[in-house]
Amino acid sequence: MESRQLTETLQKRKLWLVVLWFVLLAILFTWPLVLHMKDEIAGEIGDNVYFIWMIGWVQKALFQQHSNPMNVWFLNYPEGWNLASTEIAPAQLALALPFSLIGGETFGYNMAMLLSFVLSGLLMYGWVQHLTGSAVAGIISGTAYACLPYWQAHFLAGHLNLCGMQWIPLFYWGWFDMLRPNWSRVRKGAAFKAAAGLGLTALCSQYFVYMLLFVTAGMTLLYLLFRGIESLKKAAFWKTMSLFAVLLLPLLLAAELPFVLLENAGGMPDRGWAVASMYSASLTDFLTPATTHFALGAPISQLLSRDLWIESSLYIGIVVLLLFLYGMIRLGEPRWVRFLLISGVLIAVLLAFGTDLHWNEKPVMVNVPEFLQPLVGAETTRVFLPGIVLFKYFPYFNKMRALMRFGLFALVLIAAGAGFGVKKLVEKVSPRQALWVGFLLIGLVILDFKPAAYSRFSQISARPVDEWLAAQPGDGAVMNLPFELNDDQAATYYTLKHEKPFIGGFFNAFPPAQYQQIQELMETFPSNASLEKARELGVTYFLLDRPAIERNWQDRNETIAVDEYYSAVEENGLRLQADFGEIAVYGWDQQ
Secondary structure (H helix, E strand, O other): OHHHHHHHHHHHOHHHHHHHHHHHHHHHHOOOHHHOOOOEEEOOOOHHHHHHHHHHHHHHHHHHHOOOOOEEOOOOOOOOEEHHHOOOOHHHHHHHHHHHHHHOHHHHHHHHHHHHHHHHHHHHHHHHHHHHOOHHHHHHHHHHHHOOHHHHHHHHHOOOOOOOOOHHHHHHHHHHHHHOOOOOOOOHHHHHHHHHHHHHHHOOOHHHHHHHHHHHHHHHHHHHHHOOHHHHHOHHHHHHHHHHHHHHHHHHHHHHHHHHHHHHOOOOOOOOHHHHHHOOOEHHHHHOOOOOEOOOHHHHHHHOOOOOHHHHOOOOOHHHHHHHHHHHHHOOOOHHHHHHHHHHHHHHHHHHOOOEOEEOOEEOEEEOOHHHHHHHOOOEEEOEOHHHHHHHHOOOHHHOOOHHHHHHHHHHHHHHHHHHHHHHHHOOOOHHHHHHHHHHHHHHHHHHHOEOOOOOEEEOOOOHHHHHHHHOOOOOEEEEEOHHHHOOHHHHHHHHHHOOOEOOOOOOOOOOHHHHHHHHHHOOOOOHHHHHHHHHOOEEEEEEEHHHHHHHHHHOOOOOHHHHHHHHHHHOOEEEEEEOOOEEEEEEOOO
């Protein structure tokens, strides 16, 4: 009787309880972030600071300067910089901005991360409950998806864009409904969900939208050829697809137009094959517990290579994988769903394996038969995969560095398919027992994925030198020395505080033309030629990072030359303007 009353209560308040569950789960899996939300970020300072800067800059551009945030005139000064040169993630920024206005850009960043986690679980729950008719299945699939080590790794790395996984289940929710057999009418709701999910995914990550389209196109083509050929004869099918395209177009244009324009201007060079090969997934990435796991992470990291652990955290979990396999084996109807899920998983895994076969983050080498060695020109060779052909010949494929990110879409589909395994299990027990089976499975999933509590938190804030720069009149530009420090996330963030033009910026893989042209010359600082170019570019403030300068000279085994370096700075026309210990500010002699 008590179990029935509990079940009835849960049914009446199901949605609020589900939301509460994923909120609590987000707090548990990011603990103790909730205690540091205002001023600190989990992990080391890295790409997170760039996204915090972006949140602050977009807020300032929209609400204070009323300007286009895409035009970042003060970075790569005086040429300026296009924000589309790297990931923008406007859908993630939209989650962050309301909270940034309340508590600052760091608070906005942390809230966007937590909301991504919660929404990932909620939308996977909604899709799987819709597919299976089982709330228990939805909860477990949602829990598995939200708690994926893939999200945990990119959360720690500060990749706000790649933590925007929440819209992928929404897309598949609509897309699967669009492909469902037995057409009788236009499926407006399905088209809307699919368009919103794909469009919002595009507004999170260019990697995600490209890969999602690639995997989905492959599984859909196979389905239509082998299972759904009758759909092609139905007018309602084509009307639904047309409606989807019309709804998608505005979102896709907003997401892609900046990148298309940048590509046409030559601002997005191709990646080298060696980089793509290095970031090809291994089977071990899918089958071994994550580096972040509270119990198994450390021993696994000692046994296996984990140099690329952030990108290679593709562990699906033994519990989720077994539920997926059980569900696919026992699933009767709907067979079309099984076909889509399995074909999508196989395509995503194959593409995640990249350009050539790897094992434990190393390329697999095989012996070449002696009679073929003159043709190959070597005694051993790599085992090349279809990804090498796509990388060489398919449009935009060679813009991607981390091909192993295709693995995420296998994780999405396996987490969804696990819901069918859950459904088959709970059908074997009474309604009274189904709830407790669900609790057990949730506990096992959490144990399989639970990271250790985060012990490292970092604070990013204005330095005394930034406050000093902010108080200086005029718009003289800032340059960091050694010059390599100008292409740095933290240095970009500090522009929010000192509000001076900056010769550098966080350019990641695509440094702009001006920066590339001056880089070699500026590494000769304080040569007369470098100072002449700095004056031409409008540099007024030279920020000399003493520890970094000393490390540079130590690397050259010329520590005695440090004093000569500072002497040359003054001999060539610069004078000390302010001293903040580790950072000395120099300027032109006439200042």
